[in-house]
Amino acid sequence: MKNGFEIAVIGGGASGLTCAVKLAKNKQLKVLVLERGERLGRKLSATGNGQGNLTNERVGHGGYFSVSSHGEKRAEEIVEKYSKADFLSFLESLGALCEADEKGRVYPTSRQASSITDLFRYRLERAENVFVCTKALVESVERKNEEFVLRCLVEGETKTFYAKNVVLCTGGTAAKNFGTDGNGYKIAKAFGHTLTPLYPSLVQLKTEKEKIKTLKGIRVNDACVVAFSCGKEISREIGDVIFTDYGVSGDAIFRTSAFVADKIDQGTILEIDFLPNVSKERLISVIAKKLESGANPKEVLCGIVNNQLGRVILSCAACATPEAIACEVKSFTLPVLGSLGFDYAQVTKGGVPLCETDENLQSKKQKGLYFAGEILDADGECGGFNLQFAYSSASVVAEALLQQGAKKQ
Ligand SMILES: Cc1cc2nc3c(=O)[nH]c(=O)nc-3n(C[C@H](O)[C@H](O)[C@H](O)COP(=O)(O)OP(=O)(O)OC[C@H]3O[C@@H](n4cnc5c(N)ncnc54)[C@H](O)[C@@H]3O)c2cc1C
The missing domain is CATH 3.50.50.60 (FAD/NAD(P)-binding domain)
Structure with missing residues (x-):
């Protein structure tokens, strides 16, 4: 035939x-x-x-x-x-x-x-x-x-x-x-x-922008990104996080997107630990020593994280105590609002x-x-x-x- x-x-x-x-x-x-x-x-x-x-x-x-x-x-x-x-x-x-x-x-x-x-x-x-x-x-x-x-x-x-x-x-x-x-x-x-x-999955994520608007282009290597949906942890990925004008990208975000793609409407939050290899106690102690030695609170994260990121973290911290600052370094939260969509997604x-x-x-x-x-x-x-x-x-x-x-x- x-x-x-x-x-x-x-x-x-x-x-x-x-x-x-x-x-x-x-x-x-x-x-x-x-x-x-x-x-x-x-x-x-x-x-x-x-x-x-x-x-x-x-x-x-x-x-x-x-x-x-x-x-x-x-x-x-x-x-x-x-x-x-x-x-x-x-x-x-x-x-x-x-x-x-x-x-x-x-x-x-x-x-x-x-x-x-x-x-x-x-x-x-x-x-x-x-x-x-x-x-x-x-x-x-x-x-x-x-x-x-x-x-x-x-x-x-x-x-x-x-x-x-x-x-x-x-x-x-x-x-x-x-x-x-x-x-x-x-x-x-x-x-x-x-x-x-x-x-769309395996894609960059759009997040709340106000908090990170001065961070565009900054890359943090080996951050730990934990995603929560309805208050429950749904993923934990270690890798690069890159701040962009729409939200976040980088391989840790990309991998996270596979877990959150279908849950964004239900309220998904990213919690980023910028220093997963440094314990909170050690960070608190370093910050406390800096403050005790008379450092201006503005300088407190200098040499610990990227300077601009440090400024944003300090502006987000509930107060200028070592505990509050360390908490923000290790649990920086960003609500996810969407993704870049199918044109940018791999899957x-x-x-x-x-x-x-x-x-x-x-x-x-x-x-x-x-x-x-x-x-x-x-x-x-x-x-x-x-x-x-x-x-x-x-x-x-x-x-x-x-x-x-x-x-x-
Ligand atoms: C940039 C990029 C990088 C990726 N990297 C990886 C990776 O490293 N590892 C990994 O595991 N996955 C990766 N993926 C995902 C992976 O490529 C896909 O999941 C996989 O190719 C799906 O295979 P598939 O055969 O179902 O579809 P596809 O490979 O997408 O093939 C579908 C084919 O059907 C053709 N087609 C569609 N409609 C018609 C039609 N009506 N008539 C005739 N032809 C039609 C299309 O032209 C296309 O060639 C990546 C995806 C992208 C976009």
Whole structure:
């Protein structure tokens, strides 16, 4: 049948590429990959600041979230089924070597994310049964009789493809510049799927500005950021905090955002300890000695924190006692008002609820329709958890389709 395929993979990102490479194993399966961008894996090539933080030593011990209840457990199960070790041996089978850094983040030894995209691309070029079509935006998918009809805009021309199975790997709605504008959700909804609320995650946070308006551009290394929602501690991250004109950025904030993204409306507060390695008692004693030796209260934090930050801390302290000043250094509070949004976020929190899919990530609403990657309501912490989920979920789907294909032969 012309333009007819066993499987159509929509989206040539991390999950779509994984799925297609795995499906390449069965040469009897005619597979089509449709990617709207000019190239495959554009986002994958940009991951980890271009170095490709592919997975994490901590994968398998939590680190995943879900907006809908029980989704988190399903996400963990998917990642257990196709684990970090499986991902690394899969990458090795493509020809990549990986190594972990001191924080447990796993990178290719090339330290070049685009080299991983290239490995996927080369593998698919060699696969006789996989056809890749770039600059191909899938606009709609319909089920007619025993097959799916995919209407696609290919370089300005409308084309129709037919497939017995469809894998939706269109990603979420974060970082639209990589082709992920959430259009895959529309395709899912057309088959009766629902969508959880969506939130930008792994993103800079907007906070109350008045308190920090003179701190723009100041970076504090190795601060401890504790987030509270409804008075309960929900995260604790150590890393850089950078003050900006909208609020705070830096890697500690970025990681914190994964925990607070869906709780901002409920009142989230950041408590920053600028000196986590100095005890409060020691700080109180140093400040007390300075004051006793006749130091002007204005000088009291000089040499302890950044001068400008010191001035802001002093202006926020309830009074000029060593205890009150030390308290402000170690528990500087900032209410979170929002985030920089999807355009700046790396990941979408929320998506198609996992409970609407079976154990193979096949739709419970439409037989033959599968989901993998960020389109699903599963997101991970910063540090390789999201690419691992893209790999694991795509592997679940690919293995199910391979088994189905094997049964038919
Ligand atoms: C800048 C940046 C850095 C990141 N760094 C890391 C990192 O180091 N480690 C980590 O774990 N995660 C990282 N992430 C997150 C990670 O990249 C994503 O979670 C992951 O790529 C999701 O994989 P996916 O296959 O679901 O979607 P994507 O990789 O986003 O791929 C979806 C693809 O579908 C295509 N598409 C969408 N709609 C259609 C359509 N209708 N028709 C045809 N094609 C379509 C898009 O063009 C896109 O190529 C980063 C994200 C960003 C933005």
